[in-house]
Amino acid sequence: MAKSLLSTAKTILPLTSSSPSPCPSSSPNTCIKSNSSIITQCKAISESLRLSSPIITKRNLTINLTTILTLSLADKGFFDAEAAILEAEDDLELLERVKKDKQKRIERQELVSASPTETAYLQELVYKLGKVGQAIKDNKLSVASSVLGSTTNADYIKQVNRAFTKLSSSPEEKTEVDTFNSALASLITSVSQRDIKSSKIAFVSSVVSFEKWTTSAGLVGQLQGL
Template identity: 50%
Template sequence: MATAFLSTASSFYPSSLSPSTSSSCSSSSSSTLGPAFVYLNNQNVQRRRTLCKAFNESLLHAPVLNKRGFSLCFITSLVLAAGNGCSNAIAAILEADDDEELLEKVKKDRQKRLERQGVISSSSKEKGYLQDLVYKLSQIGQAIDNNDLSAASSVLGGSTDTEWVKNANVAFNKLSSSPEETTQVETFNSSLASLISSATKNDVETSKVAFVESATAFEKWMTLTGLTGQLRGL
């Protein structure tokens, strides 16, 4: 691959860099522009040759580059040799690389979604646990809305060790696959513990705040996992 790039590179150099052209330019212009122009022109050609040679030699000793890294090195040599005339070509190369990276990301995201859907489809028991959680939260929310913390406490069960809470966490653990989802689960459990404590103390306002926080965390988790719309009551 590197050999192909290097052998092609010479076709991008302007004709003004060839020795025959530079010598003809020197002879034709020396009589009108004087020896100073000839000297500056020769110096410019020599500088470009030196830069190109340094770039080629650096490739022989450089570590292995990925496709984008090699492209950047290659087009850098073109800029040094041809000036600003390669800006459009450089933009096109970088844009093509960006398109390939975006396409690869889309493919990976799609693969992850398919894998997640496969896990969800095979988790009917865990979805049943989550459906029970939805019903429990609905009952608790209605009780709190009616300022009936006694009814809310009877559903909550007095601690996070109740069966429906433990079952919900079984589903959370199986279906969570990202740090964001895990964070929402932690927020849900923390808010639920606060809700249980507040309801036991008959603190209506704190119970309302804790309920909203726990319900919000659960809804966010549902959205992140792609389960939204698969449970009744949401």
């Protein structure tokens, strides 16, 4: 609206800025009335422009303040509702995760219960590691060597690896199996060479990796001596 008025003013104002054309001598009264009318119109337009701007600004300010207040109150309710929805979704995700973990534990227990032979192999390994640990502690590496055997081709190691293969289901468990086999090989070598320091290090590594695997595989409480 203001731009329209300015455009109109620009169209009209040049008529007053230039020198008034001389009135025809024949109608001086008409010329005076015409010039007076133009000046009156310009004053009216100028006054309209001066008054219209503050009114519009004040009205816009009132509307903006009302809108901001309304939106802020509405946003508070919206964010509260959104937070409640997100919290409910988190609870549902947690519940679903708990259900999946429980189902996984049940399946693991069923697998272990259905694998008594493999469990017996692992139990024998626990007994052997216990004897080896005590022998290393007593610095009797010859005793430890007789329990472990001289190579990784011993029957008990093959049996243990069959149990590992059957009862391992995740990449992490398979990684622990590899770590255990590597540590066990180092243990056999160190004991055979009568290297007490290396034997202790390899023994600890073997036990730690085996315990991690049993925990992940759900065998905690199933094997005695751990």
